[in-house]
Amino acid sequence: MTDPRRTLVTGVIGSDTHIVGNRILSMALEKAGYKVVALGALTPATDFIKAAVETDADAILVSSLYGQGELDCRGFRDMCVEAGLDDILLYVGGNLVVGKQTWTEVEQRFLEMGFDRAAPPGARVETVLEWLAHDFATRENPPVPPLTKGGSKAGGL
């Protein structure tokens, strides 16, 4: 991990009550040294952005399990930009769509919405920690190695 401590906002978006994975993830991030602002379940998109602005966060980690994430996450990047969080790191993970769909297609949909990485169902916290470490390191030294789109790795899970 790099100093100064990075701040991450976590939460479960929309009307989604699935808190378990998000809570385990938040605890693991804290244990790994991040400052975590955990908004919990049933969090409107606007609350994520507000919290990120208030805490000057480096990344927002959006959980969505219940299938309606595809509706809830639309325009999320635009709202960030409007709030001045132009290049805040955006991850999304969980069971992002309704039903069992081909992961590469689902991932593409969320990358196009402006998320930097999307995690497929059942992703483990170790993966998320690796992603963050890599992406923050890359941001500090932009030229080498180049920022790979999150998707490419996520797909390999």
Add this chain to the structure above:
Amino acid sequence: MTDPRRTLVTGVIGSDTHIVGNRILSMALEKAGYKVVALGALTPATDFIKAAVETDADAILVSSLYGQGELDCRGFRDMCVEAGLDDILLYVGGNLVVGKQTWTEVEQRFLEMGFDRAAPPGARVETVLEWLAHDFATRENPPVPPLTKGGSKAGGL
């Protein structure tokens, strides 16, 4: 059933030990009024033909369950013809090939070998009784209704 009593030869072809379905079938045929010559399990193709000639049989019902029926049944119709049983009714049934294959293709293979009907896995005796009744009736009154290839019905099981 039509008089005079029809004679049927039954047995399990080749090195195949699966006797249960064949035995149940033979008992049901007898109960339905047929004269049944039951050769049992592990019966070489030649034994079927010999028995059919000796008893002047009207039909041979070959069981094959173990998967090697496709090898065992090759040339069966030719052997019948050689033995003078030119148009004896030939049925085959059981698990005719190795593995789960598309039934319509399997059926086609056995019809091409000269069987009049082929029964897919798990066929019930009621079906076999219907087939026999229909086919013998048709043979007595060849013009109406025309003999439909057994296959078409078998496929609908």
Add this chain to the structure above:
Amino acid sequence: MNAPATADLARLPLTEQRLPDDLFSRMRSENLARWPTGAAVDIDEAVELHRRLPRHKQLAQVMRHAVAERRCLTQPRGGFGTFEMHRDLMVALDREGHADVVPTTTDSYTRNEQWHLAQQGIEESERLGRSMLNGYPMVNYGVARARELIDAVDKPAIMLTGTSMPKLTGEIAFAGGYSGYLGSGIAYTTSYTKELSIEDGIRNYQYLNRLAALYQERGVELHRRQPGFLTGTNIPPSIAIITCVLDCLLAAAQGVRNYGLEMGETLHLVQDAAAVAACRELCQDYLVRKGYGDVFTPVTLLHWMGAWPQDDAQAAAIISYGGTLAAISGAASVTTKSTHEAFGIPTPQINAEGLRMTRMAIYLARKIRLDGMREFEDEKELIKREVRPVVDKTLEMGDGDVALGAVRAFEAGVLDVPWSPNRGCKSRIMPARDADGYLRILDPGLMPFPKDVMEIHKAKLRQRAAQEGVAFGHELAVSSVYEIAEPVAKLLSDRWMR
């Protein structure tokens, strides 16, 4: 985001007492006015409709017969975002899945009374040709469409709504011919909501229960049901049963007479059988003690409610075992999942497949019971020794009033639910799985379990920690969340002799 309790409700102080007729009547008018489809609800017409339903489409009757005949019924979940998709789903579950009870799961916007969002979801679903909602928006489609759904199947239908705000959904569903409704004030509020208070959750379900009782008064028995599976995450039987007892006392107080109790499977044969027996006996005990001698309380088990493995083969084993457990435990019904569980809402065909797997498993295990088996009897006794002190303390805290007691007990942590998203629930209790496969209590939080009982739980979990060479602590709870979802080669290695 969550709709506030109505003004009327706020007027009376919280109590378990039956809602007075006049107040309830005013509450209904207000409630039905909240969305245009509410206007179509006419109780007289609805009662007539239910009366005309054949008995085999009335869930209350079907549950009574199932128990009398010692059957274990199957019931899936399922809901899609448009009427056509949803009707086809219900038909498939009936005809291809041979479901004994056909469900309608509502979508999560409807659950949260965000009907405008649900409307957008319908439109998006129609535009894209695939369901964008995770359930059927019952309120938006209204009463007439609900009746068409009931007509489309030849089974009783139940609403699965995972909500603490059931008032309008419930009105429309009952009016539409649905004869079952799953949900309760304590269980759903602690497991499905973040901001809603336990008090408001209880009040909302007092409305729904009072509504069911209104039908009962008119001669139509409806089946109400309690979701004791809670957060579905390693809920030990006693925690589930505590909520079952309290929720069913609250329902009985409103006049409900046909009230199902649900528990998620622990996936341990003996523990599940003991849980079903203990749940049935304890609920009846407390009902009788409170003077309700005539409440019918069938017990339902649910297929594993925690995280599922991604491998179809492993999932199939959990589904089948889920049927086995339900049959052997003597549950009146089992709520099924599918091999798609780890990924997303199943297609109608995959859903039907899960039903047939379960049905076959039930057939295979028919008539087997564990009664008399030492381990079973011991476990049942243990569960009772966990439930009674907590329920008794809760009643005491409410001076005998269940509603008051529940609210105060949650505040004090005397009542608690593991992994709860709700701010009014401490969620300090932590369960974990022991080395024999039983769900145990690692940390009771502030719940008043007897010392000797907690010693049993801890000893079992220490045994696991020792066997696996891990620390006895929180990590056991976290690894237990993942456990059943792990690849089978990790759970039971084939490299054990290396």
Add this chain to the structure above:
Amino acid sequence: MNAPATADLARLPLTEQRLPDDLFSRMRSENLARWPTGAAVDIDEAVELHRRLPRHKQLAQVMRHAVAERRCLTQPRGGFGTFEMHRDLMVALDREGHADVVPTTTDSYTRNEQWHLAQQGIEESERLGRSMLNGYPMVNYGVARARELIDAVDKPAIMLTGTSMPKLTGEIAFAGGYSGYLGSGIAYTTSYTKELSIEDGIRNYQYLNRLAALYQERGVELHRRQPGFLTGTNIPPSIAIITCVLDCLLAAAQGVRNYGLEMGETLHLVQDAAAVAACRELCQDYLVRKGYGDVFTPVTLLHWMGAWPQDDAQAAAIISYGGTLAAISGAASVTTKSTHEAFGIPTPQINAEGLRMTRMAIYLARKIRLDGMREFEDEKELIKREVRPVVDKTLEMGDGDVALGAVRAFEAGVLDVPWSPNRGCKSRIMPARDADGYLRILDPGLMPFPKDVMEIHKAKLRQRAAQEGVAFGHELAVSSVYEIAEPVAKLLSDRWMR
């Protein structure tokens, strides 16, 4: 078609006695000369090979450890007609299926020593690019290829050969590094052959057992195993166990010390658990009585051996339950099937899936035992009361010699097997399933079961007949053959309240 017993064997009158060294040595030379690949068998080299195998690839050791650790291992069946196909299959079962034991099923020509036909089968399979044989032609491919197969997997390998003529297949397999061989004189002869006499079957397996003992003398313990599943068609436990006892006494007499016992599952939890316990105890009883105090006899259950349903979902439930039954019964291993069972030999992937389903089911039911449960203890006792009179009568008929007794008892119908294709077996005994799901004896034929025991069986079956309104008789046996293969909606209707 069946190869006759060798001239040498015919010289000695039949007896259970260990084959004398010199005679056995001459028999081996003759045997190995029957097909060109026999020449490659060199016992010294083979012993060296087995010694060098890691312990986790020696089935005898693996079975001993499994029992010591109370594990339930998984083992599929499987064989394809060409070397490449078969190797790929073995690898898939090991890596994707996590099989604890990897099989090689031989094809039916090899089983009947029709090696010329097997050769044609190999060629046809290669020509068409799909297996035309239902197993691997072990003799045709010979020793060196067998060793390549053993090298390709990291598990012990077992031969599954369903034959009463195991002499050359066994020589080649053992020389190739296979450490297990399934088959026995009484079980396979009555279930897999038509013309071969019980006497010849016993003689052929005396050879194979004597061969295993030869390795044992050289310090290499091989695992021999008995196929008590017989014709796989509703075999009640006692019938299976009677053959287990007799076949294992015959094997012990030849010097075998590691001898597995197999039984098909009845699909009734209590009956299967009782069967496993009874089988273990009875075999040990009789072994000790005959002076063999050191024979290790692990018990294996097999997934349902009768007709399977065509619906994948139903099949999955039977597979999973098959794992559950094996685990709870305390079986040392379970032999698995797949969702393709009703249709044909499964692909490697479908086969591996069946293994994972079963493995998950075993994990879920780990550590559960029924010991002490009344119904279980009663059933175990009932089984013993069926087995003992028949085995005792058989020994008596042989004047204490098991081989002679078995032959005479089959002639007299004292020993019998349901649905047998063998002319030397009366097959008058008829089993059927009772209303509680137990396999019962409808008609004992000439088997000397005690009167009171038969009364229990008949009463149970009369109960079923009455419940279903059918006649008490043969039809019950026939409908029981189809039962498990029926569509689930027929077995457990969802229209029960109409």
